[in-house]
Amino acid sequence: MRRLLATTLGVLSAVGGFVDIGDLVAASQAGARFGMGHAWVLLVGVIGICAYAEMAGRIAAVSGRAVFDLVRERLGPRVALLNLVASYLVTVLTLAAELGGVALVLQLASGLPYLLWVPVAALAVWLVLWRMRFELMERVFGLAGLALVVFAVALTRLPTDWAALGRQALVPEVAGQGWGAYWFIAVALFASTVSPYEVFFFSSGGVEENWSVRDLADARFSALVGFPVGAFLALSLIATAAVLYHPGRTPLTGLDQVAQPVVVAFGVVGLAGAVLAFFAVTFGAALETGLSAAYAAAQYFGWQWGKQVSPHQAARFHSVLLVSVLLGVLVLMTTIDPITLTEYMLIISAVALPMTYLPILIVANDRTYLGERVNGRWTNLLGAVVMVVIVAASIAAIPLAVGTRMGQ
Template sequence: MLPKPTDSQSPGTPQKKPNRLQRIWQNLGPGLITGASDDDPSGIATYSQAGTAFGLATLWTALITFPLMAAMQEMCARIGLVTAQGLAGTLRKHYPRWVLYGLLLLTGPAIVLNIGADLESMGAVAHLLLPQVPTFAFSVFFTGLILGAVIVYPYQRVAAILKWLCATLLLYLVVPFLVRQDWLNVLRQTFIPQFQFTKAFASILVAILGTTISPYLFFWQTDMEAEAMQQNSVVNGHGKRVMVNKRLLESMRYDVNVGMFCSNLIMFFIILTTGVVLYASGVRRIDTVEQAAQALKPLAGEFAYWLFAGGVIGTGLLAIPVLAGSLSYAVAQTFGWRGGFDRKFHQAPAFYLTITVSLVVGLLLDLLGISPIQALLYTAILYGLTAPIMVALILHLANNKAIMGKFTNGRLSNSLGGITLVLMSAAAILLLYFQVTS
């Protein structure tokens, strides 16, 4: 998993044995960060729209997406561990270049649009909390803060910061308990799926699926596992390659499963919050996270409002480095540039310039008149078109013995991956249909 910092104590100093909670925390890394980053402000907007428009009718989707997300991210993590390369680097080595260029052409703009939507949402929510400061000023501040952190701090510090930012998602577990609700009905809606045969309901299901299983997460998970392997090789073996074994795979799977469970748990509670507060109060439509926060204030109270708004800012600070980093890793590996958070700016200028450009272009989308909702729409279309192709490629990679050796997919991984491929392909077709007929 994530490399442990080198110990600064002298050789003769006795080491303090970590307790159980510390060991659990130390074993969490790329999987936890990947899962938490999936609940970015854009994802919060999607889940809030689901709860506001349909109440608790989409709670069951959290049970469906969890095993699919876990299976796909586990494959990506295993590819990163076995190859010690990022996803783009592995595709570049084993596939025709046009495949990787095509994926980058579709995924790159989607990630930049996603960054722009998240920055604008964070700025808008911060403006609600401090109305004296303009929204765009807050967006500029957050851009500078994120850019400074990823450039100045080394890989281990960035990873540690991202891990602690995951804690901001816990805010969303509190809000539903601040209002009275029928927990038996919540359980019923969770375990007995509902489906409304309407275009609006089908659209929100496609949006949820596209938000939870996003292509940028595939790049990030693989790259972080590969980078952790490289760091561990330096720390533990003086540059020698750390071998993949059963214990390492079990640790990785634990990390991925916890991360994906947390991601779906937060998704569940956001739908629950907006369903029992906004939908139950007659609110049927919100388009942005700041609208959701504003609507919660008179209905659930000042504390719930601050929790929801604070969670948006915290998740944005977590997700945007993941978005920008996944794009930069993909670009660097596609063109053979040096890259990685373990290198300083002067050692990998193109890598950090890609991050800089993606953040600045995302920030400027607001000035171009592209609203967060428009950005989310375009992002969903591009992700929807790319996801089935990437799922198919990851399945092929994870079953290729020439690449994975004895660590190819098992029957369960292939079954869940196949279901994911079918659902994502159906979602892409439905998405195109909705755009043509709307």
């Protein structure tokens, strides 16, 4: 049971990256348009995030400091400031999208316009971040996010042709869609699996939980189990959409369409399960992105930080947290569509990925911080291969977005 609970930090971190509001639609859209043709992207992404999350967790456990805390010290204030500005902008805008996602779920459940729910969602997120203990928050929302497994179960009730899904995964079907759109979705999905705030949150969470060298096994277990769970949930979304919609090329633009596979499989009970799952993952992602924004700012400027620390002792950290939530609300009040916002942020995130992951690889090889716990030969080889993929995605993101008009 202790090992099971140890995975919840990884699960909550993965929920924010693999199955947030944008991915609920993007993964289903990928399945509807290309079947299982993007399954390999999730495989590459989960290998990459596991490798770098393990490094970030090891850094936190051995040094007692979070990744961003060491970036400024290791790379200098100017490079770290560029990283901070880029990551904070992307994270706050993603936070806005997640708050909008919670509001869209409440709209699906109530029928009321989602903009009426935005202040309610923001207040609820703020209260949890302000009052709930970190470990309780991690376990409640990490485990609640597993409700999305209802999509995997739905595959057993739908008329699933498993052999056809396997063929689609091996040979992508792009007829009528185009390779440009295929690769655009591939880059967006990859960016979602290795979002920068995932490792910020994971390593800072390790510090919040007071990881030490004795906790290295739990840190590694959390990364190597939690993130694959998130990938499995995202894969389930792709698969159910592939079964129900592919190759009809039905455009998916709303949560009601994303939920349709479980509605077909289980009726009204399925809809209730989907609403619960959508709420859990979007609310969990909002918590993660809100904390990540505050973690990055506080660690760069050397402020006292931590959800475990009272607002009186860490006033600037909690102020940044509150301001970030309010900025998210202001963005949504422009009436921009939360799903569209997240899709744009995935592309911007893809561009910024090297600035996040290269410093982790550098610090993980620095004996000043890790002593004998630095990366081994095989870990460095894997990290280097993943870095090449990250750089390739970063270079391709903008041309693909422009050339395909955001995958259209």
